[in-house]
Amino acid sequence: MKYISTRGNAPELTFEDVLLTGLATDGGLYVPKDVPQFSLEEIESWRDLPYTELAHKVIYPFVEGCVDSAALQKMLNEVYSGFGHKAVAPLQQIDHNEYVLELFHGPTLAFKDFALQLLGRLLDYVLERRHEKVVIMGATSGDTGSAAIEGTKACRNVDIFILHPHGKVSEVQRRQMTTVKGDNIFNIAIEGNFDQAQDMVKASFGNQQFLRGERKLVAVNSINWARIMAQIVYYFYSALNLGGPLRPMAYSVPTGNFGDIFAGYMAKKMGLPIEQLIIATNSNDVLHRLMSKNQYEVHPLQHTITPSMDIAVSSNFERLLFDLYDRDGAKLADLMARMNAKKDVVSLDEDKLAKARALFDSYAVNEDSTVTTMQEVFGETGYLLDPHTAIGVKAARECRRNPRIPMITLGTAHPVKFEDAVLRAGFDMPKLPHHLTDLMAREERMNVLPADLATVQSFIAEHTFKD
Ligand SMILES: Cc1ncc(COP(=O)(O)O)c(C=O)c1O
Numbered sequence: 001m002k003y004i005s006t007r008g009n010a011p012e013l014t015f016e017d018v019l020l021t022g023l024a025t026d027g028g029l030y031v032p033k034d035v036p037q038f039s040l041e042e043i044e045s046w047r048d049l050p051y052t053e054l055a056h057k058v059i060y061p062f063v064e065g066c067v068d069s070a071a072l073q074k075m076l077n078e079v080y081s082g083f084g085h086k087a088v089a090p091l092q093q094i095d096h097n098e099y100v101l102e103l104f105h106g107p108t109l110a111f112k113d114f115a116l117q118l119l120g121r122l123l124d125y126v127l128e129r130r131h132e133k134v135v136i137m138g139a140t141s142g143d144t145g146s147a148a149i150e151g152t153k154a155c156r157n158v159d160i161f162i163l164h165p166h167g168k169v170s171e172v173q174r175r176q177m178t179t180v181k182g183d184n185i186f187n188i189a190i191e192g193n194f195d196q197a198q199d200m201v202k203a204s205f206g207n208q209q210f211l212r213g214e215r216k217l218v219a220v221n222s223i224n225w226a227r228i229m230a231q232i233v234y235y236f237y238s239a240l241n242l243g244g245p246l247r248p249m250a251y252s253v254p255t256g257n258f259g260d261i262f263a264g265y266m267a268k269k270m271g272l273p274i275e276q277l278i279i280a281t282n283s284n285d286v287l288h289r290l291m292s293k294n295q296y297e298v299h300p301l302q303h304t305i306t307p308s309m310d311i312a313v314s315s316n317f318e319r320l321l322f323d324l325y326d327r328d329g330a331k332l333a334d335l336m337a338r339m340n341a342k343k344d345v346v347s348l349d350e351d352k353l354a355k356a357r358a359l360f361d362s363y364a365v366n367e368d369s370t371v372t373t374m375q376e377v378f379g380e381t382g383y384l385l386d387p388h389t390a391i392g393v394k395a396a397r398e399c400r401r402n403p404r405i406p407m408i409t410l411g412t413a414h415p416v417k418f419e420d421a422v423l424r425a426g427f428d429m430p431k432l433p434h435h436l437t438d439l440m441a442r443e444e445r446m447n448v449l450p451a452d453l454a455t456v457q458s459f460i461a462e463h464t465f466k467d
């Protein structure tokens with residue numbers, strides 16, 4: 001499998017090099033040159049596979065040639081046997097033909113564990129073989145950070161630096177990052193917002209001089225293809241559990257960086273019948289405004305009760321645009337330059353917008369409506385949604401086209417991580433799971449830094465080259 005950049009002007013890479021990269025040298029994102037295709041018969045033959053074996057079927061074509069088949073299966077077995085539910089990604093029914101796919105049974109209680117637990121093992125596998133050490137730099141609005149730290153804390157050849165917006169993640173989220181012990185783990189609380197953190201990460205991939213040519217910079221955000229690859233699996237798993245691929249499914253996906261829903265789009269491209277994909281956003285609704293009005297305009301970031309989705313610029317949307325623009329890298333580079341300039345309102349060509357609308361619906365949910373949905377679903381079923389998932393459920397109910405098709409909302413996190421929303425909706429806080437019961441008493445470690453690239457880069461260099 002070869003990978004190409006969305007901006008058409010960077011070398012083709014193997015999976016191994018893509019894993020060890022963030023952005024392509026032309027500023028684009030890597031995508032597979034050819035998308036693996038599965039027939040309905042082949043997908044149907046996977047119906048009774050446990051999650052780990054299904055994951056191997058879906059993931060192996062992306063890593064073939066770089067990761068040995070048996071080694072991949074071993075990693076997958078290790079990763080998903082550590083999850084707190086034997087089904088790994090169980091479905092919870094909340095109405096007739098309406099489900100929540102629970103993606104929060106991993107160690108950090110959010111969907112990020114599905115990919116980041118695997119990414120840590122893949123890094124170990126590749127770095128041991130290459131005798132290399134790397135520096136991970138990631139930005140988080142709350143969930144990626146702890147999942148990345150948990151996934152890589154045991155990696156011998158990795159120093160990890162996670163930037164989160166100071167005071168703008170929940171207490172549980174912060175503590176899940178700052179209480180993990182390890183000389184190779186660094187939490188940076190930046191005095192700014194998620195987008196500033198993400199911009200600093202992207203700028204650092206563009207110019208890595210601060211690492212003196214001695215270390216590679218590796219991404220743990222969904223700009224790293226390995227993240228998307230592992231997230232595709234649960235679309236297949238949930239569909240197979242509800243009678244797919246013999247009947248189509250619909251998905252509603254709480255969306256920020258467009259990684260999780262892009263994984264759904266990939267599953268569809270790979271052959272899984274998906275009738276509807278709904279982009280569900282909070283009030284940081286740049287994608288909904290683009291889809292509904294054809295106006296791409298980045299508004300100032302709003303701080304909401306769904307902090308993980310407080311993202312103004314949605315990184316992975318570029319991967320979709322690449323396909324919409326017929327994989328024409330030069331055209332995309334021009335479009336991205338206009339979008340990233342954030343000066344004028346940018347519109348897509350009408351035919352491209354039509355393609356996007358044929359693939360996706362979209363809906364934006366404000367805080368009051370998020371809270372009301374949590375209350376409604378609890379009233380109907382006794383099931384407490386996390387607020388991000390509630391956004392997905394609300395969007396699913398508003399946008400659903402065909403009630404005969406199962407509607408699956410991705411349950412992206414556990415409500416215990418989001419006290420503000422749970423209390424505002426009038427519920428008692430659920431208990432932290434066993435492995436986190438003493439979280440609030442654990443000692444925290446983090447450094448508060450200004451949102452200034454040079455300061456952050458010198459902090460990273462200083463702690464990377466400490467001996
Ligand atoms: C709980 C939760 N829900 C939804 C999202 C949005 O996912 P994505 O950024 O892949 O669109 C995130 C963060 O990414 C998250 O942490």
Ligand SMILES: N[C@@H](CCOP(=O)(O)O)C(=O)O
Binds near residue numbers: 256
């Ligand atoms: N919501 C994320 C933000 C980063 O998104 P990613 O999927 O690109 O890592 C978070 O919780 O950190």
